[in-house]
Amino acid sequence: MASGSSIWTPGGERPVGPTSEAGGSVADEARLLDELGRLGVIDVLVSAAATVAQIAYVRLDERQRDLDEARRAIEALQALVDAVSTAGAGDVARDVRQTIANLQLRYAETIESQAQPED
Numbered sequence: 001m002a003s004g005s006s007i008w009t010p011g012g013e014r015p016v017g018p019t020s021e022a023g024g025s026v027a028d029e030a031r032l033l034d035e036l037g038r039l040g041v042i043d044v045l046v047s048a049a050a051t052v053a054q055i056a057y058v059r060l061d062e063r064q065r066d067l068d069e070a071r072r073a074i075e076a077l078q079a080l081v082d083a084v085s086t087a088g089a090g091d092v093a094r095d096v097r098q099t100i101a102n103l104q105l106r107y108a109e110t111i112e113s114q115a116q117p118e119d
Contacts, residue, residue: 056074
């Protein structure tokens with residue numbers, strides 16, 4: 001990687017700045033850094049919680065059921081709610097806890113319905 005600044009992305013480290021080899025313009029990179037600078041950790045945690053909750057609901061749906069993935073998503077939400085609570089976002093944490101409770105109930109109902117023999 002070239003010397004200079006870089007930013008982590010899910011695709012790996014990405015160089016930023018005038019010597020960037022990433023193919024983006026310096027203005028695009030500056031705009032990205034500016035947007036990241038305005039983001040708060042709470043914003044990212046809330047976004048992540050919403051995405052993980054959506055994944056859990058999809059994995060509990062009979063059309064795309066994957067109970068292992070649903071369980072992992074519920075566990076991830078539990079970790080996220082702890083982080084949100086620690087950051088002082090009590091209202092958001094309460095909402096995430098309610099979502100976790102709803103998902104846990106749906107998960108238990110799904111497990112129970114699978115265990116019952118069909119008539």
